Amino acid sequence: MDLAPKKSQPESLSTLKSTAEQRLKTFMHEVTGRALVMMESATQGQHGIAMDLVQEAFISLHKSYADKSTDEWYPLFYTILNNKLQDWRRKEARRAQPFSFFRKVSLDDDDVEQNDLVDERALNPAEFLDQAMTAEEIQEAIAKLPVRQQQAFMLRAWEGFDTQTTAQIMNCSEGSVKTHYHRAIQALRQTLAHMNPYLGGSSE
Template identity: 80%
Template structure:
């Protein structure tokens, strides 16, 4: 499964038909999208695949005429919405008497840290070569879902803070906070594997 950040889109742009462009787009993004959904659903591969496939179908149905560059944020916005819908259904299934109660899933209302926007982070830059993809993925899976999303969208997909906020339907301050805490959480979770990482940073 491809966990590397997306490369240049020049190859995608060379395709002429919508089907060809969509095929290249799916090949480019599917691996990372599946990883994100598997993490968010605690390893439920079937659910993750369904969410990604549904997002592709919706993208093709509603935005087939858009440019390749526009597909990336659109796709992840659709995928985020489908994930949130699934999480709400799961929460209601776990709380059968909450039909008329508002289900709150996200922690965007938590205290927003006054921190500068952090530079793009390649997850492999600060980790020892001995740390495996599986160990990194397991550490990401332990993070709260919104921290997972902020980290994956910024570090793997390369979206800036503004675009990530639009995809996640939250403020830029929330994205910065989620991303900052995700990095701290990953450093803490993986510190025993690489003593050079050190503890969490204090950038508040």
């Protein structure tokens, strides 16, 4: 019995596309909040810019990596987001210094690598929490950090990436990640110590 050829390939592609779009919606729902906090801190509270950067990163992720697994999306998304943030920062730096296109723009004043640091475990953000401490206070403390320290801390502590993956996302060496992360932890402990005596500050 002859059967008409089945149009299995177009249907399969359509299903794959639909599945990818559904996965992206789920992925966006999961990471948007944390990504926005990271970008708002990095852009000094400019919510509109932060939202644009996050949305552009999602668009690029779907356009170039829709066929990747959800697990692969996490480092890919933050790599794209970091690149877009650095592009925005360069444009802002050049806008502030009109003739900076004649020289390399330095975005970070703390980008000095310490080679003698032991790789610290990724902290649980709850370790910074206390009944008297609000999420807003913690976010304000993070926002005071240099941008690369913010990124290292939030990628490691909030997202749980290891040092190697964080270095790939931030496009720097593992030693630099260790340095940024270590300095971020020290600065946050100092800033938040008066709120939480368990971080080493005085309870008085």
